Amino acid sequence: MHNPLTAAEYKALAAEIQFPTNAFIDGAFRPANSGKTFKTTNPATGEVLAEIAACDASDVDFAVAKAREAFDDGRWQHLAPGERKAVLLKFAKLLERNRHELAVMESLDSGKPIRECQTVDVPDTIHTIRWHAELIDKLYDNTAPVGSKALTMVVRESVGVVGCVLPWNFPLLMLAWKIGPALAAGCSVIVKPAQETTLTTLRVAELAHEAGIPAGVFNVVPGGGKDVGEPIGMHMDVDMVAFTGSTPTGRRFLRYAADSNLKRVVLECGGKNPAVVLDDAEDLDLVAEQVVNGAFWNMGENCSATSRLIVDAKIKDELLQRIGAYMREWRTGDPLDPENRIGALVSKTHFEKVKSFLGDVKTEKLSVAHGGATHKGVYIEPTVVDGVTPASRLFQEEIFGPILSVTTFNSLAEAIALANDTNYGLTASVYTGSLRKAIKLSREIRAGVVTVNCFGEGDATTPFGGYKESGFGGRDKSVFAHDNYCELKTVWIDVSDRSVDETVR
Ligand SMILES: NC(=O)C1=CN([C@@H]2O[C@H](COP(=O)(O)OP(=O)(O)OC[C@H]3O[C@@H](n4cnc5c(N)ncnc54)[C@H](O)[C@@H]3O)[C@@H](O)[C@H]2O)C=CC1
Numbered sequence: 119m120h121n122p123l124t125a126a127e128y129k130a131l132a133a134e135i136q137f138p139t140n141a142f143i144d145g146a147f148r149p150a151n152s153g154k155t156f157k158t159t160n161p162a163t164g165e166v167l168a169e170i171a172a173c174d175a176s177d178v179d180f181a182v183a184k185a186r187e188a189f190d191d192g193r194w195q196h197l198a199p200g201e202r203k204a205v206l207l208k209f210a211k212l213l214e215r216n217r218h219e220l221a222v223m224e225s226l227d228s229g230k231p232i233r234e235c236q237t238v239d240v241p242d243t244i245h246t247i248r249w250h251a252e253l254i255d256k257l258y259d260n261t262a263p264v265g266s267k268a269l270t271m272v273v274r275e276s277v278g279v280v281g282c283v284l285p286w287n288f289p290l291l292m293l294a295w296k297i298g299p300a301l302a303a304g305c306s307v308i309v310k311p312a313q314e315t316t317l318t319t320l321r322v323a324e325l326a327h328e329a330g331i332p333a334g335v336f337n338v339v340p341g342g343g344k345d346v347g348e349p350i351g352m353h354m355d356v357d358m359v360a361f362t363g364s365t366p367t368g369r370r371f372l373r374y375a376a377d378s379n380l381k382r383v384v385l386e387c388g389g390k391n392p393a394v395v396l397d398d399a400e401d402l403d404l405v406a407e408q409v410v411n412g413a414f415w416n417m418g419e420n421c422s423a424t425s426r427l428i429v430d431a432k433i434k435d436e437l438l439q440r441i442g443a444y445m446r447e448w449r450t451g452d453p454l455d456p457e458n459r460i461g462a463l464v465s466k467t468h469f470e471k472v473k474s475f476l477g478d479v480k481t482e483k484l485s486v487a488h489g490g491a492t493h494k495g496v497y498i499e500p501t502v503v504d505g506v507t508p509a510s511r512l513f514q515e516e517i518f519g520p521i522l523s524v525t526t527f528n529s530l531a532e533a534i535a536l537a538n539d540t541n542y543g544l545t546a547s548v549y550t551g552s553l554r555k556a557i558k559l560s561r562e563i564r565a566g567v568v569t570v571n572c573f574g575e576g577d578a579t580t581p582f583g584g585y586k587e588s589g590f591g592g593r594d595k596s597v598f599a600h601d602n603y604c605e606l607k608t609v610w611i612d613v614s615d616r617s618v619d620e621t622v623r
């Protein structure tokens with residue numbers, strides 16, 4: 119499905135794309151009630167791509183009213199699961215037909231390399247929608263073993279109106295991780311994209327409507343966190359919020375829920391993910407490749423990024439040398455050139471934040487093993503920093519940029535303690551030739567995903583989410599994500615002799 123284009127073809131497509139600019143509510147594009155707009159720019163060039171409706175609480179109220187109307191009259195939730203599936207599969211087909219446009223729009227708005235948009239973001243988005251569509255007519259409800267005097271049904275019902283609050287690092291894919299299971303389950307959604315990356319969400323909503331998802335079921339309300347995110351979180355008629363983003367903002371959604379209607383909250387937050395490499399790792403070239411992929415994929419703007427390399431002191435120098443060799447393949451530059459693997463960071467503000475960690479390297483007198491350069495105020499070369507201790511900000515804080523810290527250990531117990539020495543617990547990877555050690559590490563590292571002899575986030579079939587301050591309330595992806603968007607209802611029907619006798623009388 120990927121069949122990538124050339125750099126010239128991507129640039130030609132970029133020149134002719136029409137960007138959506140208005141909110142999408144009740145099946146139609148609409149300006150913000152206030153008439154206000156905000157600019158979205160291409161971080162690689164600074165060029166303004168579009169002026170987008172800057173919505174506020176009044177737009178959220180309107181979207182929630184329309185989403186509630188659509189939910190209550192059953193135009194979507196009361197379709198048979200197979201009927202929803204058919205519409206969602208058509209939606210996936212339309213996404214596929216428009217995959218080049220979506221990939222280019224995503225790259226222009228976020229600074230992501232087009233090669234990633236084309237090979238990961240867009241195809242995984244489509245696959246996620248398809249996977250949840252295919253799941254929905256294969257799930258059976260249950261009866262409970264209550265004996266012969268009653269018949270009980272334990273049925274799933276759609277949770278209702280869901281606010282999906284999204285980050286800027288994987289705009290399309292995080293949208294799919296939320297709306298895939300939510301729409302399949304019959305919910306109505308109000309999506310708030312990150313202000314930095316609104317364009318593809320609006321285009322996807324338009325395609326969903328074209329595919330036959332009824333008006334009011336899929337709404338997009340663009341704008342800022344305080345203006346749109348908070349009113350969604352505080353809304354008395356929103357039944358659930360599904361959020362991906364930073365841990366501090368995730369905490370706010372728990373407070374909003376507590377201060378409003380106790381809506382369900384599912385959070386997927388930050389990470390400070392270790393790669394633990396034991397001295398019996400079988401293929402150090404493979405380890406180097408996987409660690410580099412984990413650390414620098416998407417410029418490290420990734421909650422699951424490998425940001426801490428925890429390596430046996432005996433093999434550190436050898437591994438760093440191989441990491442350096444593999445990093446030579448990681449060219450930095452124009453995101454629309456498919457040869458480049460590192461694009462622009464999402465914004466100047468974020469660039470400055472990531473750069474401040476390079477400042478720590480100097481003040482802490484750490485050594486840069488590889489990389490370290492910055493270009494044009496938006497690019498940071500992949501960087502490996504050696505000699506980092508747990509006291510360092512580089513070891514403890516989510517950087518969300520292409521910086522990998524290196525720490526050594528001298529025993530397995532020390533490796534596990536270092537891996538767990540963080541408030542986060544999202545992902546980890548372990549590299550060893552010993553099955554026993556791999557199992558021990560995977561059990562003792564407190565993280566939602568542990569990969570062995572590879573880096574990854576699993577696939578559509580596996581749950582994704584974190585322990586500790588990396589997450590709350592549920593998992594994205596897999597059949598378990600479907601459960602987030604459902605209420606469980608018990609229906610108890612008395613069929614005892616007493617009730618039969620009463621009926622007869
Ligand atoms: N876990 C992850 O995937 C992500 C982590 N981050 C981390 O967060 C840092 C800051 O990035 P931000 O874009 O500021 O993340 P953020 O967590 O503040 O933003 C995520 C979403 O929440 C919304 N939001 C922000 N403030 C809000 C508020 N007061 N009430 C309701 N909604 C609100 C934003 O508009 C956006 O849609 C990054 O440097 C990175 O470390 C950022 C994005 C994704």
Ligand code: BAL
Pocket residue numbers: 285287288292362363419420421422575
């Ligand atoms: N890597 C997928 C989840 C995230 O970065 O937000």
